[in-house]
Amino acid sequence: MNNKELAEKILELVGGNKNVKSVAHCATRLRIITNNKDEIDVAGIESLEKIKGSFYNSGQYQIILGTGLVNKVYDEFAPLVENPGSQASTDSQKDQKMTFQGAIRIFGDVFVPIIPVLVATGLFMGLRGLVTQEAILGLVGLSPSDIPQQFLLFTQILTDTAFAFLPALVAWSTFKIFGGTPILGMVLGLMLVSSVLPNAYEVGQKVADPLVFFGFIKVVGYQGSVLPAFVTGIIGSKIERALKRKIPDSLDLIITPFLTLFLGLICALFIIGPIFHGVELSVLHIVESLLNLPFGxxxxxxxxxxxxxxxxxxxxxxxxxxxxxxxxxxxxxxxxxxxxxxxxxxxxxxxxxxxxxxxxxxxxxxxxxxxxxxxxxxxxxxxxxxxxxxxxxxxxxxxxxxxxxxxxxxxxxxxxxxxxxxxxxxxxxxxxxxxxxxxxxxxxxxxxxxxxxxxxxxxxx
Missing domain, CATH: 1.20.1310 (5 helical Cullin repeat like)
Structure with a gap:
């Protein structure tokens, strides 16, 4: 059974097109929201070749396929339900009643496309640590001082780029999930790490000062920050969708992107950033405190x-x-x-x-x-x-x-x-x-x- 046949069989066993409300996937599972869970033939699905199991959780029927395979099956499954008679659009996920688990699920959906880049970055960091170890270099008669500066700069590009522009990745993915135009999210995220703004790391090390607006709002870049970009992506996408409903089609191409970026940046720099960056650091501090409790x-x-x-x-x-x-x-x-x-x-x-x-x-x-x-x-x-x-x-x-x-x-x-x-x-x-x-x-x-x-x-x- 090839991937297309598997996707067609899954669709049949979950109750057909009429029973699929939306479909998404994470790193290992095809996640289907159905209109009626009782129409799912669980035994039939779990008996299929390549299916490793399934379960119903957080309002989703989740089919375990494994890494790699899930992407291929999703690519075959999604077109089968994306038609005018289906509710498997992005909007259906956004407009349904939000629950805590649903919010966490959407949060996860935002990060699924980003994770492969961060996995690769982590591997680059690990490999750089390996080849620059004194013990490893000693096996070939070298020391850390023998490593060419150009090589270190090359590895730094591999290891630092994703985190330097992380807000752009997060805002892009958030716009995509919430029905905005992804490229607008990307640009809005890049604005959060603009070279015009004081670098967040330099401000943290007290080698640079934040900009102060209106005498009390401190503004910095958000290099390596996640939560401000995530919330900015949500607000920005909602601004864009609201503008599209109000602005005539003849002016949409000009006015909608302009106002989306302008209003989105104002919200990000003066409201969202200062508040949610503090929240992010507080959550991180709490988790690190838990992990650093004495005696393991x-x-x-x-x-x-x-x-x-x-x-x-x-x-x-x-x-x-x-x-x-x-x-x-x-x-x-x-x-x-x-x-x-x-x-x-x-x-x-x-x-x-x-x-x-x-x-x-x-x-x-x-x-x-x-x-x-x-x-x-x-x-x-x-x-x-x-x-x-x-x-x-x-x-x-x-x-x-x-x-x-x-x-x-x-x-x-x-x-x-x-x-x-x-x-x-x-x-x-x-x-x-x-x-x-x-x-x-x-x-x-x-x-x-x-x-x-x-x-x-x-x-x-």
């Missing part, structure tokens, strides 16, 4: 309970936190602890796969364990551990123990979105042995607890 307590808490965020559909908030950490400090403290939770899932599922006498569970559990080891835990969670309950509890304990050690060792990643085995690329420095250690501990604890206490060989779904 923060790592124990997040390592144990972080896995629940995905189940409740609010894990997308982590994207904001990780991006903010990387842009403000250059390090990601959530990644090593969260990775332990993923690897713990792999340990629990592998224990189930080996111990079970059920051919059906073995068929699901073995590939799910491998997937979890690569950082994709949805098949393991929704296909095995959560359905059996006790293995999930054991994975929480294993993740907590691993997170506890990661916190004590003060592990920090150079990027985001890579966990498990691929995540080693974010620790290509003196942290790598400790990264391997904490994940081995998380895996072993979860495997052993599941084997001895969390699963009986004849347990089934």
């Amino acid at each position: 307590i923060g790592g124990l808490i997040y390592g144990s309970f972080g896995q629940l965020l995905g189940i409740f559909g609010i894990h997308h908030i982590l994207n904001f936190l990780e991006i903010s950490m990387l842009s403000q400090t250059g390090w990601n403290m959530l990644n090593p602890i969260g990775t332990c939770g993923n690897i713990a899932q792999a340990g629990a599922v592998l224990a189930v796969a080996i111990k079970t006498t059920s051919p059906k569970i073995k068929q699901i559990a073995y590939p799910s364990a491998f997937s979890a080891a690569l950082g994709i835990t949805e098949p393991a969670v929704f296909g095995v551990t959560l359905r059996l309950v006790r293995p999930f509890v054991m994975s929480m304990i294993g993740g907590g123990v691993g997170g506890f050690l990661a916190s004590l060792l003060k592990l920090r990643a150079t990027g985001m979105a890579l966990t498990g085995i691929p995540g080693t690329l974010l620790y290509l420095n003196d942290q790598l042995p400790f990264y391997i250690l904490v994940n081995l501990v998380a895996f072993s604890v979860s495997f052993a607890l599941t084997w001895f206490f969390g699963y009986k060989k004849d347990d089934t779904f």
